Amino acid sequence: MDQKTEKSKELQNEFVRLKAAYKRRVEKKKLQWETELSKAKEEQASTREKQNSFIDRVTDDVKQLRVKLAGLQDKHRRLGESHIHGFQISYSRIKNIEHNGIYRPHYWGNE
Secondary structure, three states: OHHHHHHHHHHHHHHHHHHHHHHHHHHHHHHHHHHHHHHHHHHHHHHHHHHHHHHHHHHHHHHHHHHHHHHHHHHHHHHHHHHHHHHHHHHHHHHHHHHHOOOOOHHHOOO
């Protein structure tokens, strides 16, 4: 019976040792996964921050370009009106020369 008790104690000790080793491995893996998850979350937050910063910069650039485009369109419209006005003045001068035979600018008056 002593031999069986001895064997039983050895097996019990081996079981306790294996169970403790198993718990250590589980804790080690758990810690490893938690560390990796933490790093992944930090990296994701950093990436999200960079993306938001990029989006903000692009949005600001688009707003500035829209303002600039509106200014250029207004300038184009004003230049077009100026050209039309210049053509109208030139046309009236030509008609004045054809009609009177001499050039009289419109600001001299029609005497």
